[in-house]
Amino acid sequence: MKAVCWMGKENIQVHDVPDPRILNPRDAIVRVTRTAICGSDLHLYDGYVPTLEQGDILGHEFMGEVVEIGPGIDKKKLKVGDRVVVPFTIACGHCFSCEEKLWSLCDNSNPNAWFAEKMMGYSPSGLFGYTHMLGGYAGGQAQYARVPFADVGPIKIPDGLSDDQVLFLSDIFPTGYMAAENCNIKSGDTVAIWGCGPVGQFAIRSAFMLGAGRVIAIDHVQDRLALASAAGAETLNFEEVNTLDALRDLTGNRGPDSCMDAVGMEAFGHGALYLYDRIKQALRMETDRPVVIRECIQACKKGGTVSIPGVYAGFDDTIPLGALMNKALTLKTGQTHMMRYMAPLLKRIQAGEIDPSFVISHRLPLADAPEAYKIFRDKEDHCTKVVLDPWAEGAVAA
Structure with a gap:
């Protein structure tokens, strides 16, 4: 064969x-x-x-x-x-x-x-x-x-x-759905989803199925953002805006009720930490680029939920565990x-x-x-x- x-x-x-x-x-x-x-x-x-x-x-x-x-x-x-x-x-x-x-x-x-x-x-x-x-x-x-x-x-x-x-x-349909379910969505909630690839697209639609009032989709590929918009999501291009500032503005400075990393180990980003991840990953001193995990933890409202359907391979640096703990966030993930x-x-x-x-x-x-x-x-x-x-x-x- x-x-x-x-x-x-x-x-x-x-x-x-x-x-x-x-x-x-x-x-x-x-x-x-x-x-x-x-x-x-x-x-x-x-x-x-x-x-x-x-x-x-x-x-x-x-x-x-x-x-x-x-x-x-x-x-x-x-x-x-x-x-x-x-x-x-x-x-x-x-x-x-x-x-x-x-x-x-x-x-x-x-x-x-x-x-x-x-x-x-x-x-x-x-x-x-x-x-x-x-x-x-x-x-x-x-x-x-x-x-x-x-x-x-x-x-x-x-x-x-x-x-x-x-x-x-x-x-990818069950993966996007479980990722949305892991967000603990209540009717009318605001869900922010990083990554508008195939899993992200199904997560957007699943979040609405589960009662989300707003979905904010984050990516930099226009075709993907257009698909997200067609499903009713508000969209952010992270190459054009500061994602964390934009999410504060869109949520009255409270933050999304839940944040989802539908990107995984090869995330793109900006700034010193992103450069740090690229160098360490290239040298095989770090398995993944946890850019999106950091932003999800930082952006999520106090007492909110972070869902991670994105695939990660092993060990990562500079995860803001202090924010995860002190903001009383719930973290849910898994195949x-x-x-x-x-x-x-x-x-x-x-x-x-x-x-x-x-x-x-x-x-x-x-x-x-x-x-x-x-x-x-x-x-x-x-x-x-x-x-x-x-x-x-x-x-x-x-």
């Missing part, structure tokens, strides 16, 4: 690789019909997340048709021919964390848990296509994918909905507990409350993935989200 392989920093190639096989009784094999490039994939592309190996198959946003199931799967739950969306987190369904509905913290799905424990103390769940520290699972930017614990994660898709409408149930949100959000799509395909700007064959990564990373050609078709004409191996 053909698959998108990580071959080194800024080096993505499409190669012929062996087809996946059933390895465990609760596995399934999915013929991938649509897959996407996620903003967190760009952290791998840029070489900021450790424990990738040359040839690893990328991708954690994918869907398709079940073509084979293991002997341990109840056919009432999943059968050959089912059309499914696969969540990016992998969960066994039976451990302590899964029984608590903390699906992204599954105790059994990361075979390399010891590795993650050295960085984090305890391991989260395994993830598709996202380093060996998080399981070393082959990703879904391929023609076929092996799905472990397939009787737990994948959600069946009814007839009448296109792949484009439901693909983002695999990650998305996907199985908690997929079914309810599918119902919202069916009801016509939202069509997630609004975020797609580029539909390309798998063969174009190397160029697509660069276009998405560099925000060229008005790119907001890339969807790849593994079976489109022109999907030839490198």
Whole structure:
């Protein structure tokens, strides 16, 4: 089969690789019909997340048709021919964390848990296509994918909905929704969201669904700001205004009720601290650029909530813990507990409350993935989200 392989920093190639096989009784094999490039994939592309190996198959946003199931799967739950969306987190369904509905913290799905424990103390769940520290699972930017614990994660898709409408149930729609839910929104609240990429776009719409009265969206890419404005958000371009001063002015000097970091480890900014982060990150003395976390903590009202769906890899400097503590802020974050949100959000799509395909700007064959990564990373050609078709004409191996 053909698959998108990580071959080194800024080096993505499409190669012929062996087809996946059933390895465990609760596995399934999915013929991938649509897959996407996620903003967190760009952290791998840029070489900021450790424990990738040359040839690893990328991708954690994918869907398709079940073509084979293991002997341990109840056919009432999943059968050959089912059309499914696969969540990016992998969960066994039976451990302590899964029984608590903390699906992204599954105790059994990361075979390399010891590795993650050295960085984090305890391991989260395994993830598709996202380093060996998080399981070393082959990703879904391929023609076929092996799905472990397939009787737990994948959600069946009814007839009448296109792949484009439901693909983002695999990650970014539930991620944006959980991030908004983590803001503890009360009716009429003001929510400030840093980052108007795909997750930020879904977070904006989810915040309104949850009762926010105002959403203030912060970015510097005009296409993204326009999408945010179309959803009803007020927008700030951080290259044109001082974000903290502007938020004080917009909220009567109180600050937003909640602030969300939908950017993560490669945030842009200005000033001495931003330069400090760039230098330390380049020298591998700091894993991330926590520009947005600082601003969220500083901007949030006293007693407010800071939500962090943005991906971070490890250890960061100059986080204003004094402000976090003395302002009595609540901090909520985490990989998305996907199985908690997929079914309810599918119902919202069916009801016509939202069509997630609004975020797609580029539909390309798998063969174009190397160029697509660069276009998405560099925000060229008005790119907001890339969807790849593994079976489109022109999907030839490198």
